[in-house]
Amino acid sequence: MPDTEITEECRALIASVFEPPSGQRLPNGNWRTEIDAATWQWLQRLRLQDESMSDCIIRIVIIALHKRGLQ
Numbered sequence: 001m002p003d004t005e006i007t008e009e010c011r012a013l014i015a016s017v018f019e020p021p022s023g024q025r026l027p028n029g030n031w032r033t034e035i036d037a038a039t040w041q042w043l044q045r046l047r048l049q050d051e052s053m054s055d056c057i058i059r060i061v062i063i064a065l066h067k068r069g070l071q
Helices: 008-017 037-046 053-070
Strands: 003-006 031-034
Touching: 003 008, 003 053, 008 031, 008 053, 037 053
Parallel strands: none
Antiparallel strands: 003 031
């Protein structure tokens, strides 16, 4: 499973919708967390050029929440 580093804000958004991801808090305030290979590949396909993993996840969650609210 790949490790990825996400920001505190990203982790908080994930935790507001899902169970918070497990991980280790880093000295810089970010989190190191494991994600499965399929999710990693999916996120890599959705990431925009020069977009951080956290920004990608935040964008996807906001879009999903917005779409859910419109249904």
